[in-house]
Amino acid sequence: MNATERRQHKAAxxxxxxxxxxxxxxxASLETVRANHGRAEQRWTELADAEDARLKQYATAPGA
Structure with missing residues (x-):
């Protein structure tokens, strides 16, 4: 597995x-639990977006 495939896998x-x-x-029935899951969703999405940005940067780097 190369670097691009690893990043794609991590983002997925x-x-x-x-x-x-x-x-x-x-x-979830409790508001606090819903809020906690909402924050987790946001963080996981941010991490996926960061991997996508690294993929894009890697693909446009000289010699890539």
């Missing part, structure tokens, strides 16, 4: 975790 994994957090938040 982070997005899956964000989706799982969103679903768990929807299923």
């Amino acid at each position: 994994d982070y997005r899956a975790k964000a989706n799982a957090a969103a679903e768990a938040g929807k299923a």
